[in-house]
Amino acid sequence: MRLNLTDQVAIVTGGAHRVGRAIALELARQGVHILVHYNSSADAATDTAREIKSQGVEAYTVQADISQPEGVEQVFATLGEKFGRLHILVNSAANFQQRDLLDVSIQDWQTTLNINLTAPFLLTQAAVAVMRQNAPSGGSIVNILDKGAVMPWAKYPHHSVSKAALHMLTLVSAASLGPDIRVNGVIPGPVMKPAGTSMNDEEWARIGQRVALQRTGSPEDVARAVVYLTSEDFITGAILPVNGGEHLE
Numbered sequence: 001m002r003l004n005l006t007d008q009v010a011i012v013t014g015g016a017h018r019v020g021r022a023i024a025l026e027l028a029r030q031g032v033h034i035l036v037h038y039n040s041s042a043d044a045a046t047d048t049a050r051e052i053k054s055q056g057v058e059a060y061t062v063q064a065d066i067s068q069p070e071g072v073e074q075v076f077a078t079l080g081e082k083f084g085r086l087h088i089l090v091n092s093a094a095n096f097q098q099r100d101l102l103d104v105s106i107q108d109w110q111t112t113l114n115i116n117l118t119a120p121f122l123l124t125q126a127a128v129a130v131m132r133q134n135a136p137s138g139g140s141i142v143n144i145l146d147k148g149a150v151m152p153w154a155k156y157p158h159h160s161v162s163k164a165a166l167h168m169l170t171l172v173s174a175a176s177l178g179p180d181i182r183v184n185g186v187i188p189g190p191v192m193k194p195a196g197t198s199m200n201d202e203e204w205a206r207i208g209q210r211v212a213l214q215r216t217g218s219p220e221d222v223a224r225a226v227v228y229l230t231s232e233d234f235i236t237g238a239i240l241p242v243n244g245g246e247h248l249e
Contacts, residue, residue: 003231006031009083011075013037013066013123016045018192019144021224022219023090024048028055028225032088035079036061039093047244058083065201068095072122088230089127091120091166092144094159096195101157107109109158116162117169124173138180140230143170144185144222145239147246167239174237182236184229189243191217193203195236212245 129140148160208216
């Protein structure tokens with residue numbers, strides 16, 4: 001059955017910009033009120049919240065370093081103050097650091113795993129406690145993965161390990177939290193140029209030509225997949241590739 005998301009409440013981590021922003025806006029178009037989490041992108045978070053409100057729903061921002069338990073506590077303290085309820089959690093915030101395997105320091109390793117794995121774990125635990133107050137409807141969690149979750153990405157070794165572990169956390173959570181909490185994942189493919197790169201449009205188009213559909217996608221493709229997984233009540237433990245067939249290579 002397809003659920004009506006109107007008047008539900010969502011937390012979107014990393015919701016200030018890029019794919020997280022697209023997800024927050026698409027949920028808002030479905031009538032969902034949004035708590036936009038950010039770490040350092042205050043201006044972008046404010047702009048995103050303003051655009052969310054233009055959809056006729058409520059939006060607030062919360063600054064927190066969710067790589068630390070105290071940051072997760074801050075997110076949920078703000079949720080309690082602003083909304084007092086929760087139906088959807090989207091774990092979109094991530095650290096994406098390029099290193100050769102032998103150059104990964106212990107600090108690099110811990111920082112990446114804290115943001116990409118430990119934060120979603122702690123957020124999931126905290127979210128379930130609030131979602132179960134919605135009984136019997138519960139809630140939905142969607143984890144944003146990437147191809148590092150399913151294939152070795154040699155230039156991003158600690159990132160790949162963290163996303164592979166998040167893939168398993170998604171499945172374990174789905175198996176553990178039913179019947180009232182559904183947990184799914186999305187693996188985006190080439191939907192945005194990598195942050196911090198100087199890639200031009202021609203180079204980006206060539207990346208698109210490598211996938212089965214021979215084109216790149218958009219953050220909105222990922223956002224619509226998140227809405228689908230959130231609103232379909234008989235789907236849990238699914239990992240949905242939104243990548244133009246990149247996984248077929």
